[in-house]
Amino acid sequence: MTDVVIIGCGVIGAAAAMELSRYRASVLILERENDVAVGTTKANSAVLHAGYDPKPGTLMARLNVRGNRLAMEYCEALDVPYKRCGSLVLAFSEKEVGTLRELLDRGVKNGVPGLEILTGDEARRREPELADTVLAALWAPTAGIVSPWEMCLAFAETAVKNGAELRLNTEVTGLEKTESGWRVRTNRGDVEARYVVNAAGVESDLVHDMAAHHAFDVKPSRGEYYLLDKAEGNRVGTVVFQCPSERGKGVLVSPTVHGNLIVGPNAEPSAREDISTTAQGLDFVRETAKLSVPGVDFSKSIRNFAGVRANTGHDDFVISVPAPHFVDLAGICSPGLTSAPAIGEYAAELLAGEGLSLEKKEDFVFTRKRIRFQELSPEARAELVAKDPAYGRVICRCETVTEGEIRASFDTPIPPVSVDGVKRRVNAGMGRCQGGFCGPRVVEILSEKLGVAPGEVVKDRAGMKILVNETKGGGENV
């Protein structure tokens, strides 16, 4: 019997698992996919929002502001790339200047520190590439950027290091109330649990319905993005938003912690799994972004992608206890990434309210470190290569990722099982050639480490095989 089963290992499930792993309770995370962080967590704006957007008094407001602080604290402790670079919300009309005042007011009520309304010129002094048409801007110094998948990985790894169990490729198919809690039905057998946490992302409404009366619908909203070459990475130094509308926070232009520029998203209703991009969507993103930062050079695009957000139509997260011993961490739309650590904390509180005993572990491990060859000094590099020659061989030339780093990722609590899994752990394939050069080499290493033929190696999800068959197969090929 497990104390707590967490359904879903995106950043929310991972944050809840990490939080619970501080205590003596046993934790089991069930993830449908072959890796963590592969849903909304891997495809979003990668921003740590300051917290002036949510309506004062909402859970979202409280969790956002606290999450912002915790996320940076945790990233610092767990070696997750982040930067407190601040954000600007731009106003292009007097009406929008009014919106800025509203946001400022909300932010102050929400407890966001350091907010300030700048004139257009003041904003341009901070960000010289902003459009001349910018009349004013809301400056939020506590906003930041982060590597979302590494944050999720770090949380999940920390949970596992502290005793939580992660079962991948395990899809929950049903929930049954038992005397002591829940029977969790999965494609790989049943699990008995005292408590269940629903962190199923864009499918959190479906999981909710397995345990309680229907209460909300996730209305998935797809956002499309551009990721631009590092040559564009300095176009702005802060997160540049436009005024939010009923459709979301609008198109942003932001640096990434990896040195690129990210531009997006739009917001269109979509199917839960629809992560395709469209010509119209990308056109919209491009044209809209140019209003903020006209100089963005989209010919430097290295990747387009789309992510689906778990909107519900409510202006708050759906976090509650709709059935005994069952906690919803549902409808986690933006600012979910920022709020994640605070949501994790709150989940523990709710479980305690349901009777879970929260007895702290003495030996909770809260450190994580990985070698990032690219960031080392020449002296440190020389020393490292002398010690382990695998760190001398560069596999991903765009991001200067070495074989040593890739091999080391297999010795972490949650080793990669796919080419994109390697990418999320060590950045190989993230750069301007998008894996054209390192792809075959990463496949070779995966094949060796996983003990499978190259043809069995997948790009990302199970089933995404890269190669079809060996050549020289004779008649069977033709």
Added chain:
Amino acid sequence: MYDLIVVGGGPAGLAAACSAWDSGLRSILIVERDRELGGILNQCIHNGFGLTYFKEELTGPEYAHRFVELLSKTGVEVRTDTMVLEITGDLRIHMTGPETGYRVEEARSVILAMGCRERTRGAIGIPGYRPAGVFTAGAAQRYVNVEGWLPGKRVVILGSGDIGLIMARRMTLEGAKVLACVEVMPYSGGLTRNIVQCLEDYDIPLYLSHTVTDIRGRDRVEQVVVSEVDERRRPIPGTEMVFDCDTLLLSVGLIPENELTQSAGIRIDPRTKGPEVFENMETSLPGVFSCGNVTHVHDLVDFVTQESQRAGAAAAKYVLNGPAAGESIALRNGNGVSYTVPQRVRPENVEKVFNVFFRVNRIFGPSRIVVSAGERELCRFKRDRLAPGEMENITVPVKLLEGVAGEITVSVKEA
């Protein structure tokens, strides 16, 4: 301290090093990131290399082997499995490799011979899903020819660059069905002979003025949608064709790989995307030379070899005799010309003639290539046909530049 460090051991680096040795340099190091010399030629197992230079038809690995043999007769030092990470403005070369370790070497001169990389899906912005089954043609080539794995069975190829055409034939021979080759321009980007022997030989249709407008399939490519484009290369609604396939190969252009060049503060020509060079392949940083696909993308390795030999000889001259002298004249791109290499010429540094390599920006019928200084025509060259996919080359006597200051223009005039 080396007299010369050559960055890259592909065809450009090999020819440059051999030539620098022949020109008298004795302390030369080649740094190659792969485990063998030869660069991308090792995976280009098709033939057609060497017709100009060796007067015979070789495969890529054979062509590379010729130069590796030549190199083995010199005292040039080679470090394979070693990647150069940085070149500083004062010619300190940071490199790393499992055997090499991390080290910083100093050089009197440097030859940049890093080659190029392929443009990707992100660079051309094809909408749709991001499933497995989308490859650059070069990555597919490596899988098939070196690793022995077929990356797909039913293939659509976007772009009619030579690697894409070659892979159409190669994958067909290995049992795949290539359904179409799709080119956004109204003309092919590859050599005509490859259209004939790679597509026509195997009845693979070529759709000019078409592009891929959607990729379908969440886990693996299931379909690609191909649309006709208008003269501004915008897809025309209603022209969509759907291909059921599991693979999309991209052969949509090559980009010189100049991150190191930029780290050294060397000036890049936005048109070639390579360093600006003088007549002897010297870059804007004295003592640093550049040759092969890192300078501008070539169609034929034979020309890479010749260009690299000039760079090698020039590096030797630089080290042995000191910097090149003289005022320089800029080459401007006139009508029909999209770039020239070199971008600048120093007449004092030219013995008799200098070569100008360039590409045209559209197809021309019978035409003349004109080199002029202001209103004055200096020389002209006749051609029956000019195409963007085929690099042009003219030889200009330096004495024609007497009295010319500032710049000359290369242009194409249709007859």
Added chain:
Amino acid sequence: MRELVCIVCPRGCHMKVDDEWNVTGNTCPRGAEYARAELTHPTRVLTSTVRLEGGRYPRCPVKTAAPVPKELLPRVMAALDEVTLRAPVHVGQTVLEDVCGTGVAVVATRELTA
């Protein structure tokens, strides 16, 4: 009159062959030779790979040492499926003698150390 593009070299001459087998549009004698052959018994050099054991890579590139009849290419490919080399392999090393009765050998095109 037949028209064809020469594939002998990258120049890609557009050639015409009349009923008397006179070739025009070529810029070298090899073009004329190719044009006549192409219209009577087309041939191609085949480049491919064969299995390799004991080397760094599992395949070794090969070619037919001379052009072989175009219609035999699938059969030559099938013959190559049956070949397994053992490293080391040298450039020019014979892989198959007289492939498919063509009188042409298949040779290795890359040095591959053990």
